[in-house]
Structure formats: C-alpha cells, structure tokens
Amino acid sequence: MFEPKFSFTSKIINSLASIERLYGQLLGEQLVPSLALKLSEENQILATHYSTSIEGNPLSPRDVTNIILGDQIPTTKSEKEVKNYFSVLNRIFIMAKQREQISVDLTLKLHAELMADIEKEGLGKLRDSGVFVGHKTKTEIVVKHSPPFHAEVQIKSALDNLYQWVNKPDDLHPLIKAGILHHQFAYIHPFFDGNGRLARVLTAYFLLLKNYQVAKYFILDDYYDIDRQLYSDTLHTADLGDETHWLEYFLEGIAYSLQAAQARIDELKRKGLEEVTGEKRVLVTSREEEVLQLVIDKKAVKTTDVGDLLSVTRQQAHALLASLVKKGLLTKFGKTKTSYYKLSSTPKPIA
Numbered sequence: 001m002f003e004p005k006f007s008f009t010s011k012i013i014n015s016l017a018s019i020e021r022l023y024g025q026l027l028g029e030q031l032v033p034s035l036a037l038k039l040s041e042e043n044q045i046l047a048t049h050y051s052t053s054i055e056g057n058p059l060s061p062r063d064v065t066n067i068i069l070g071d072q073i074p075t076t077k078s079e080k081e082v083k084n085y086f087s088v089l090n091r092i093f094i095m096a097k098q099r100e101q102i103s104v105d106l107t108l109k110l111h112a113e114l115m116a117d118i119e120k121e122g123l124g125k126l127r128d129s130g131v132f133v134g135h136k137t138k139t140e141i142v143v144k145h146s147p148p149f150h151a152e153v154q155i156k157s158a159l160d161n162l163y164q165w166v167n168k169p170d171d172l173h174p175l176i177k178a179g180i181l182h183h184q185f186a187y188i189h190p191f192f193d194g195n196g197r198l199a200r201v202l203t204a205y206f207l208l209l210k211n212y213q214v215a216k217y218f219i220l221d222d223y224y225d226i227d228r229q230l231y232s233d234t235l236h237t238a239d240l241g242d243e244t245h246w247l248e249y250f251l252e253g254i255a256y257s258l259q260a261a262q263a264r265i266d267e268l269k270r271k272g273l274e275e276v277t278g279e280k281r282v283l284v285t286s287r288e289e290e291v292l293q294l295v296i297d298k299k300a301v302k303t304t305d306v307g308d309l310l311s312v313t314r315q316q317a318h319a320l321l322a323s324l325v326k327k328g329l330l331t332k333f334g335k336t337k338t339s340y341y342k343l344s345s346t347p348k349p350i351a
Contacts, residue, residue: 223253
C-alpha cells in the first residue's frame, strides 16, 4: 500500500491549529439564507475562475460569472472549461451527500465531465503512453515533471493504491491527507489533460467527505492563483519523495483562504445588514438548508430529487419544499407531477 513520507514540522502544526480556529469561526457565523446562498454561489464561481485561471484560462471573474449564470451555450474552449468545471464542482456536493468514496471509476467519470466537448480523445480514459510536464523555449524543451508511469495498467494500479490509502480510516489529520492526495494525483498525472483541475476537484471532494464545507464557506484555489509559478514549483518539490515542504505550503494556503472567506462574509453582512436584523430575519432548519444547497447545486429540483438525494420520503420532501416556498426562499413552477422549484429572485422576508 502507498505510504507517504513527511515530517510534522512546527509550521505544519501551527497551520493546523490556525485552520481549525478559523474554520470554527466560520461555522459559528449566523447567516440568514439569503446571505448564505449568496456566499455559496459566489464561492463556487470564484473556485471555478481561480482553478481554470491557474491552467491559463484567460476569462475574468466577470466573464466566468456571466457564463455560469447565463443561459448561453459556451462556444470557445475557455468558456467550455469554465462551464464544465462549475458543473463538476456542483456534482461533487451531491456525491458527498451520498458518501461515494474516491475511486478510479469516480475519477474517470469526473474527468469525462470536466473535459466534455474539449478533448476528443482520451475522454474519461487513463492515458496509455508517455507524457511530460514542461514548456518549450526558443532553444530547448524544459521538462519540469516526468510522471513515474506511462502504461494504463500501471497508472490504474498507482491510483488504486493511493485511493486505498486515502479511504482507509486512520488517525492522520484529514487536511494532511488532502494535501498528499492533491500532490500524488498530480504526480501520477493519469490523463493527458485536465490533471491540475481534477487534482483540485478531488481534494475539495475529499474535504467535503470529511465535513469541511468547501465552497459553502471557503475555497482552495485563490491562494494558488496569487503566484502560479510558486504553486507549481512547491507542488513538485514533493516529487522527490518528501511531502513536507508541499504540505507546509498547502496548509498555509487553506489558512489564507479561510481568512479571505471571513472577509467576504463580513462584507456581505455590511452590504445586507437589513437582511440580518429585526423582522426581516428568515430562519430555516438544518434539513431546509440542505434542500437550499441542492437547489444551488442543481439550479432547479423536483420533489423526487430531494427525496432521492436526502434519503427522505416523498411526503417529507414535499413538506420541506412547501416550507421554503412559504418562507419566500423558493418558487414553485408548474402544478403537476412535473413541477419544479428554483431559488426565488427576491426572497420574501417574514418574521
């Protein structure tokens, strides 16, 4: 079985303590649904922008927002990358509720969705030939990373070993595991394209499985985009077998992202102060909050969607949706069995 090598330095220990403190503060935030929904949507858009930007996508945050929230069909490669990444990001929230473990099959499905209409060959398939990570200059080809395996059977075996270690219950802090998963996936480099984006998606998914609410409260990619070269260089320091330096950087990045998330929450509160005080405060149950998150992920849901994804009866699903409609947070469309629910554009405040 795969066994990583790293040391618990004082920097790693201090970062873990800072992350837990900052994340605890975020969990303690009392946000009304209108602000919580806005924060979650903004975070998913930002995560999409930063993760694709790291790989060279030229679209601005405004462009990304327009593509994601608009109804136009993406035509350019950059637009398709953004649309696909956002779709995959939404999918992992639903998968996390179903507690689907990370596996090679899951990886192939996510890759196929991530690269749909972008890559014609190798879509959702492990590569079966050589590849390297690097760049060309006027005089030479600079190889930054040559993956350890170039045959499909070897790549699959390496991923199986990695995922067996990832899924194994143990006492290792999940944030440490997440960082190692991030590096090892990039190191194995199982596809011809999309490896960086998928490494970050799988890292976010693993943290969701460990009850770290990535995107709902914070994102992972903003820190990497500050200095893409430093991100790449630090990631590949672990290629030599010691994950320590990369883990120090990875955890520092999460702490940064949590601080940025707190700043966004504070700004949202300032902008929408009237929404969080007095008679305009709207309260929801934890179950209703899960329904709202599903609507964010899928944009529209039916009663059967809520029943299937939250493992509740049809009657319970209908009651949850009806309550959210009454509270002005959802709007119902249609009156038959094909009716569906979407977020209300202007939630109605109630006492």
